Amino acid sequence: MHAGPQVDHLAAEQAAAALLTALGLDLTEEGLADTPRRMSRALIDLTSGPDFDLTTFPNDEGYDELVLVQDIPLQSLCEHHILPFVGVAHIGYLPGDRILGLSKFARMVELHARRPQTQERLTQRVADHLQTALRPDGVGVVIEAEHLCMTLRGARAPGARTTTSALFGRLRDDPRSRAEFLALTRGTA
Structure with a gap:
C-alpha cells in the first residue's frame, strides 16, 4: 500500500x-x-491512518451478482480549508475471480479518507483501489457528504450534501447493472 x-x-x-x-x-x-x-x-x-492487507478469497462458487456495502461512515478533510467533510460511502462490485472480505470496505474508505483532498478524488481513489486489487467485472462507489467549509463559512448552507460517484466495468457500461447499483444507493443516507 x-x-x-x-x-x-x-x-x-x-x-x-x-x-x-x-x-x-x-x-x-x-x-x-x-x-x-x-x-x-x-x-x-x-x-494518518493504518495500512491494512486487502483480504481476498477465491470466488469458487462463481458468484456474479452485485455485492454492495452501504452507509460506510467516513470523515475526511477538505484540502482547500482543512475543514472536515463527513458522510457515508456506498461501495459495490460485480465479482470476478476473487471476492473481498467485507470488513475491508470500511478499512479501504478509512485509509483513503485520512488525507486532505476533494470528495471527487476520494471517490476515485477508493474505486481505483478496488478495481486494481480485485479486477472485478464492475466497481461502483458513491459518496455522500456534508462539507463544513460550505456549512460553517462561505455559502453557509447547513444540511447541503454533495454526492460523487465513480463507476468501472459493467457498472459503468451496462445500463441495467448501472441502474441497479445507482437505485440501491439512492436515498440511503
Whole structure:
C-alpha cells in the first residue's frame, strides 16, 4: 500500500500554538493552555491512518451478482480549508475471480479518507483501489457528504450534501447493472 506520512509531533504542536496566537487567542488561559497539543493531535489523527492487507478469497462458487456495502461512515478533510467533510460511502462490485472480505470496505474508505483532498478524488481513489486489487467485472462507489467549509463559512448552507460517484466495468457500461447499483444507493443516507 503506501507508507504513512512522517509526522513531527513537536513541530505540529508549535505550529498550532503559533496559529492560535496569530488569531489573537491567549494560550495562557486555562481552557486554551493545552489546545495546541490537542489541536495538533486531532489533525494528525485526521490525516494518518493504518495500512491494512486487502483480504481476498477465491470466488469458487462463481458468484456474479452485485455485492454492495452501504452507509460506510467516513470523515475526511477538505484540502482547500482543512475543514472536515463527513458522510457515508456506498461501495459495490460485480465479482470476478476473487471476492473481498467485507470488513475491508470500511478499512479501504478509512485509509483513503485520512488525507486532505476533494470528495471527487476520494471517490476515485477508493474505486481505483478496488478495481486494481480485485479486477472485478464492475466497481461502483458513491459518496455522500456534508462539507463544513460550505456549512460553517462561505455559502453557509447547513444540511447541503454533495454526492460523487465513480463507476468501472459493467457498472459503468451496462445500463441495467448501472441502474441497479445507482437505485440501491439512492436515498440511503
